[in-house]
Each structure stands twice: as structure tokens, then as C-alpha cells.
Amino acid sequence: MTSREIRQSFLDFFKSKQHKIVPSAPLVLKNDPTLMFTNSGMVQFKDFFLGNGTPPSVRIADTQKCLRVSGKHNDLEDVGFDGTHHTMFEMLGNWSFGDYFKKEAIEWSWEFLTGTLGLPKDRLYATVFGGDEKEGLASDEEARNYWRQYLPDNHILDGNKKDNFWEMGAQGPCGPCSEIHFDFRSDEERAKVPGEKLVNMDDPSVVEIWNNVFMQFERKADASLVVLPAQHVDTGMGFERLCMVMQGKKYTYDTDIFTPFIALVEKECGKTYTGSYERTAKSDVAMRVIVDHIRAVAFTIADGQLPSSNGAGYVIRRILRRAVRYAYSFLDVKDPLLNKLIPLLASEFADVFPELKAQEAFVQKVILEEEKSFLRTLENGLKRFETLRTEGSVIVGSEAFELFDTYGFPVDLTQLIASEKGLSVDTEGFEKCLQEQKQRSKKDAEKQVGDWIVLDDTPGVEFVGYDQLKVENTKVMKYRAVQDKKGLQYQIVVNRTPFYAESGGQVGDTGAMYFDGEKIEVIDTKKENDLIIHVVANLPENIHDERVRCQVDRDKRAAISKNHTATHLMHAALHNILGKQATQKGQSVDANRLRFDFQNPGAVSKNELAAIELMVNKKIRENIALHEVRNMPIEDARKTGAMMLFGEKYGETVRVITFDKDFSQELCGGTHVAATGEIGLFKIVSESAVAAGVRRIEAVTADAAEAYLNTEVAELNAIRDIFKNPKNTAQRVADLQDENKALRKQIEAMHLEQAASLQRSLRAEFQVIASNGAATEGVNVLIKQISLSDASAIKTLAANLDKEVGNAVIVFGSVKDDKPQLTISISPDLAKAKAWNAGAWIRELAKEIKGGGGGQAHFATAGGTDTEGLGSALEKAKELIK
């Protein structure tokens, strides 16, 4: 079976068991502070298990893109060296939300594996939870009994708490699980060692393929376990591993999921893949790294996360750079390569994850630019390599660290190049520097989140902020303290709130809550999954008040809504003027301005910007009324042609915001004005680049737009005033600049002219030192106070005189801006021959004018504060040269 057929048969199988098939959720998570990426199939259903939301169906199945590159599950550094680890992989899963439980879950896994897929029964093993005394948990006899219907006892194994008791986190739903393992060794090997000895023993030939989690408990904050009223099933099967087993391969890289990509890499680099897992088989490792990493990078970018220097974007950049590094070092590919895999990747996954195909050119461009930029970094690092300090034949650790930390040059490359030159790297010193850096960052990010103090655990929080900005009679459900470097804050959750929590790029509301008349300022409103959290500086006296009044800051909310609606109008205008590719890549809306990032091949021209602004303002003046549908089924929304974004997770029903159904229609959770006229005025403030193929426009509306224009006009008027209202102000300024430049040149020329005439008269004033001593005999000396002030003119003069007279020592005194300066010039040959040093002399003379100076042996200058001292300085010079 091909991988495509295997995936489809899984989905078809569970569809036939009344499961709703849902699309994979985006890889990048938006409102979850505990997790950066989707790392398992259940992540998108977390709220259903926590009771914060209701699933669209009690039975669901899907294939989910997962990424394990940060946090608890981090496989990044293993990838390439073994045949099973991946950064991005697919997880096939089926779920029951309070519907079927162990019996059906086990029955169906068996039916699918042995029936649909036809896997041999004697090669399958099941593990069940064997109980845990400390927790007071008995073994899972229920699961064991179901398995007994299909497997002999020696194929059913007990597992410990670590392997067979699954927990989502420190708190929350949890329960025993049952894993299914597959033994694909040869019959000979199987005869020697029975498979049951190798389950969960890290044997690469006996692998776990499917895990069925039975959520039947809830872990409380005090670590106790409580039986859940509704019990759930959560399963996950590694798709790549399943394909490996089905296709009779030992490694996932040998399945048809990866082989076309390895072939393409072979073609691009001219090397052959030998399938070796020796650590010395560098080019094989490199090829596996590349074909693995490109998937993670491409799909994350397609889900809207661009490579950047922090957060999730940085993780993506690191994965991509790891791949480039391997290609660069072990495949000798010094030009961008990864991006060339995108067309194949896009077409291979077009039917499962269409988001890549839809953005193929864009994703390829982003990756190409990243590759180019990192290759430049590598080239720069190579240049710097030569300057590294060494102790003996060891490169100093802090030096290697600096190269890595400041210039981004990977330390393993430093080691590689070092060894080629017979050097090594002080890895201990490097590691020490790295640890120090980590400590610094950790200390900065230190944050202590207290336990929730629950006053009422009724699930569900009602948001009423679309319709009202004030709510009476709410009460606190729970609250907690959060301590970070900024200080102590509290977070409060109430049962009903008008406060909009930051999401979709719109900032959270601020305002106040009144407890028994006591005013508590709400500093910010945030979201954790679907929970709305109000951030406050202090707790009220009476937090138990059940008649709390919530009041959103009206002016601020109004300003935010104006900016948000203007963003929609601009988005529509972008599509009209720049074309359909100008889709959203990020936005940020607050009370002061709006910021919108979108896909566009190049800069937006001045004319286009003007046209966009014009169109938005026209729509504002049309005063189009808001048309809002709160609960439109997603399919209906799709049919109406509302704009949908990749990387956005939409529920079964969506909120559709329309301003003129033929103009702007978007799925959006944000707040908007009742009619576009409220915006008053829209003004673009800047246009810039944020990444390859992504532009950013910042704009202001209403009062802020007016203020912006007023400031600009006031500035222009001030300039006009200065020029006495000329016809063309810009031309007048340009003329003035030219004039200024010309005058400067004139002054320079005058100085030179002055110097030239001085030169003529000074030529005669040189004195030849006769035979008064051996040292200075025959030297032409000129010591004189001159009327030039410009330093470079004096220098030219000295240089010209020296050239003309030769074998000369020249000392000038001069005054500039009421400050004395001294200049000494000695013919270079003379200075060398006599070992005279103008710099040393001038320091001596500078004492007389209460200053200091320096320079080279043949030329030096000094400045001072005491003009009176010039005379004595020159006298001293005469003494010196005698």
C-alpha cells in the first residue's frame, strides 16, 4: 500500500464508525502559553477535555501535523542519526468525547490493523497499565480483558506508570493507556528471542505504533485523582512508522513518504544515498536531515509562521539552518538547495494539507531568502575564523563562542574546520559561555504563576463585549497571582465579561471592575486557550462579591474598533489594487494605530499606496453599516467567499464581518464600528518590508490621523515661513542645499589659495642650521606663527613646503576659534634618519599652551587652551631643534 492509501484507509475506517473527519489544526499555536507548536493529535481538542468547550461531534478522527522541536518533546538533534525520529510527523488519531470507551477503542484498533491493513496477528503486542501502588491505582484489567479476545496472554504485557499512564500536564485529565507494538524481525530472529522481551526496550525492530489513552481521571492541584464523570478516548498513531511497518521497511526514510525527496536531493548534489546509519556516513545523515527538516519548515511557513529571531519563528529558523549546515558541510552544497524541494512537497501533500500547494511560490521564496542569508552568515564566519585566538593548537572556548553567539557561526562547523587545520576547540570553555548566556536569559524570563484559586468551577465564560461595554452582576470564578520581573500581578476570570481579550492581533481591553464600590483597574485582558483573563495590579477587599460591575474603557475601545474596521477595509483595498496574492500575514491593532503585514512580491509603489488610501477613505465616506453574523456554519461562510486564512483554526461556526458584501467580508473575532463613517479618516503612515515577500503597512485613523496630518502640515508651514512662502518649497530647499555645498567648496578653495600665497612668502624664511652641532647640521628649519586657521590648509601648506624645500623641520603656531594649535612636520627621510619624532616633540610643546597632542613621527598636531603660550611654545621649539 502507498502511504497515501494507508492514510486514506484510516480516515475511511473511522468514518465508517460514525467519526467526523476534521482537518489538521495549524502547527503553530496562538493562545497557549504552555505550548509553542502542536506536538500531538489531541492538542486541538484540549479545551474539550478541559471542559472549556464542546466538540462538534462525540466521535472525531483526523491526521494531524505535529512538530517536536521544543520543550518537553524535542527530537531535533536526533533527527538524521536514526531511522525513526522526525521533526514534523503526522499523527493519525480517533477520539471519543464521553462516547465509546475501552471496548470499542481496542476492538477498532484490532479491526483496522489486522483487518483493513492485514498486519499479521502474531507480530502484534499490546501493553496495558499494570497499576501503581503509590497512586493507589489497580492494573487496567478492563483493557486486558478486551485484549484477551484477540491476543494470547504472552502478547499482553503490563506497563509501568511512566509508559502506560498518560497525563496532559501537572493537572487535568489523565488515565491509563494501552500501546500496540509491532515486531518486524525475521522469523529466525523471532524464534531466538520472543518479541515480548523486546517491547519498550528501545529495539528498533519492535516498535510502538499506536497508543490508546483512556481518560478516566482528573489530576487535582493537590495531586489527588478524581474519577471523571465523562470518560474519553484519545489515540495517536505515528503515520510514518505505520507506513514503515506496512511497506516492510526498517526505517521511515525508506518509505515512499521520503524516497522521492532523497532521490531529488541525490540529483541536486550529485551524491548517492547508501542508507547507512553509521555516524561516519555523513552524507546519508545530511540527506535525512534535509528531507526531514524541509517538511517542518515548509508547513510551518504555510501555517503563517515566518522565520524570525524570536519565539516560534526562531525555532523554524534554527531547523532550516541545521539543514543548510548539513548540506553545506557534508554534501558540499554551497548554494541554496532546500527551496528546490518545495514544488515536490507541495504536490505530494496537495490532497492532505493543501495549504502548501496554495502558497507554493511564496513558501519557496521565503526559504530561498533564508538560505541565502544563512549562507552569507557562513561566509562571514569563515572569514572571521582566521582571527580566532588560539592557545597552542586549541582554539579558545570564548572565541569560538563569540563566533557562534555574535556572528551565528555554528560551533560544529568551527570544530570541523579546526580539525582540518590540525586544531581543536576548547569545548568546555565554549559550553561554559553558553551556560552563562542561558542563565542570563532564564533569569530575565523568570515568572512564577500561582495556582488558580477557584471560587466557582462551573464551566464556561460568557463574552458579551460585542454588544455591551458594561456588565453588572458578574462574579469571580477563579484568580491567581503572577510574579515576574516587572512585579506582582493578579489574573481574574469572571463568569461574564465585556472585556475583549487580546487575540487576532487586536489588543486586549482595559478598564475597571468595581467590587462593593471598590475600583480595581484592569490593565490588560489576555486569552489562554478559550479562557478570558483580566490582569489587575491589586486584588479587591471583597473578591467574593457576586455583583461585580465591569466597565471597559469606552474611548480606547472605540479607537481600537475604528482601527480594526479600517484594517478590514484596507485588506479589501489591497486585494482590489495589488491583487489576490496580497493576503494577510499578520496584523496588530491597538488604540493608536493599525499594522498590517501581507504577502506581496515587491514594495508597494507610492501610486498604489495613494490608490489604497483613496479607496479606503471612499468606503469610509459611504458610511457602510456593519453586517455581523455571529454563528455562520463554516461551510456557508466558505460559499459566500469570505476571506479565510491559512494557519488559522476555525470552529464549526464562525463570525463573519461584512462591510458591503461586494467589498469586505472576513471571518473575524474582533470588535468593529457600527458604520464605516465613524472612522472619519484613514492615513497610511509607512510601508516597509518584514521578510522576503512580506510587506508591512502602518496607518492611523480618526483623531490620530487628524493629529498626524496636522503635525505634518504644521511642519511644512514652518518651513514655508522660513522661505517666505515660495512656490515650490522642496525645490527651494534643494537649491539651498546646492548653494551651501558650493559655498563650502569656495571656502575650501580660498583656504588653499591663502596657503599657496603663504607658501611663496614662507619659502624664503627657512633657516639652515649651520655647524652648531652634529645632529641638526644642514637641516632647513622654519618656526613661525601663521595666520591660517583651517587645519587641513595648514597641513597642505606644511606638506607642500616640505616637498619644495626638503630635509626640513617645520613648526607652525596658529589660532582657531580662540584656541591655539601647533603643527610639526619633519621630512619623512629626515625623521627616519635622525630618529626624530614629531609626536614626542609636540607633546612637549603642547604643555606651553595647556593642551596635548600627538601624531606620527613625521607629522603631528596639538591643540590647547592658552593662546598666550603660543610664543613660548615656538621659543621652546627653537631650543629643541638647536
Added chain:
RNA sequence: GGGGGAUUAGCUCAGUUGGCUAGAGCGCUAGAUUUGCAUUCUAGAGGUCAAGGGUUCGACUCCCUUAUCCUCCA
């Protein structure tokens, strides 16, 4: 968010404890050679040394602030 680094001619970059008239290569302009072009030679233009403060007799150089970019860590 925290650290490190960078910003000098149109481009790529030098510029050693503060004092060279701020340089090189490529590119540009003009001329010469050759003349089929490449080439080669000569001359020239082009710089508020990122911006703003400060220290100093004197700042591209030292300190502070800001902006932009690079980079590592979280």
C-alpha cells in the same frame, strides 16, 4: 524579553593606545591605447563616517540615548 555585534563612497569592505588631508577593490564619468570586443592605462566625480547628545585642546575612534540590521539565548 535578555546578551553580543554592526552601521564609513552607488556596492563589498579597510581604518592598531583619540591627532595621517578618511582609504582599497568593484562600479560610474571623461580621456588615451586597442579598435571587433574584452583588456590595459590616466584623470576625475562621489562621504553631514546611521542620528542626537556628552567627554576632550581635538572624536570615524571613548561614553550615553535613539533608529535600523545581523546574531545567540529564553
